[in-house]
Amino acid sequence: QKEVEQNSGPLSVPEGAIASLNCTYSDRGSQSFFWYRQYSGKSPELIMFIYSNGDKEDGRFTAQLNKASQYVSLLIRDSQPSDSATYLCAVKGSYDKVIFGPGTSLSVIP
Amino acid sequence: EPEVTQTPSHQVTQMGQEVILRCVPISNHLYFYWYRQILGQKVEFLVSFYNNEISEKSEIFDDQFSVERPDGSNFTLKIRSTKLEDSAMYFCASRKSTGQATEQYFGPGTRLTVT
Numbered sequence: 746q747k748e749v750e751q752n753s754g755p756l757s758v759p760e761g762a763i764a765s766l767n768c769t770y771s772d773r774g775s776q777s778f779f780w781y782r783q784y785s786g787k788s789p790e791l792i793m794f795i796y797s798n799g800d801k802e803d804g805r806f807t808a809q810l811n812k813a814s815q816y817v818s819l820l821i822r823d824s825q826p827s828d829s830a831t832y833l834c835a836v837k838g839s840y841d842k843v844i845f846g847p848g849t850s851l852s853v854i855p
Numbered sequence: 856e857p858e859v860t861q862t863p864s865h866q867v868t869q870m871g872q873e874v875i876l877r878c879v880p881i882s883n884h885l886y887f888y889w890y891r892q893i894l895g896q897k898v899e900f901l902v903s904f905y906n907n908e909i910s911e912k913s914e915i916f917d918d919q920f921s922v923e924r925p926d927g928s929n930f931t932l933k934i935r936s937t938k939l940e941d942s943a944m945y946f947c948a949s950r951k952s953t954g955q956a957t958e959q960y961f962g963p964g965t966r967l968t969v970t
Binding site for chain 1: 897
């Protein structure tokens, strides 16, 4: 069974701090990795995607991928209260199917 | 900015009834998906669809489920005989192209309540 694991949290950080979210996956054939943000009662919103080992930065967000360790992370710099949400890690393998992790709940305290 | 749209936003139905959930993917997207999320649980893949065929489906997507692209814009999910455990949010998603650009964009969802 191909799985995606995340710490469920909640993760609490003060406003302005760096929030670090982690994800591991079991399928070594995975090719594409995504971070979605989901506010309560809303649909997942794509915030980052990464395909190659290393770091990818977009504004306050940095995604990091280490395929050897089967590990993906998301760093949020200068965290804002509006970043409070559940962050979903999602992984696509060789088939056209994306597996989601259970999500990490982030709370940014003003 | 183009968006995936879904109707209705909320559907209430009785157990055993058929429901059809509708989606309009982003217009130049070629790949279409349905996911569901039971309250408090993770997002689960149901089915992927390309070139008028199912390309991948999960164990959840049994004979009670079907998908269709009846015209050039709509993409539907039909549940033939709903069960209580089908109550969930159903999300449609679409993506543009082949190769590495595999990011999917989600619609707002349809909340299905089976009573």
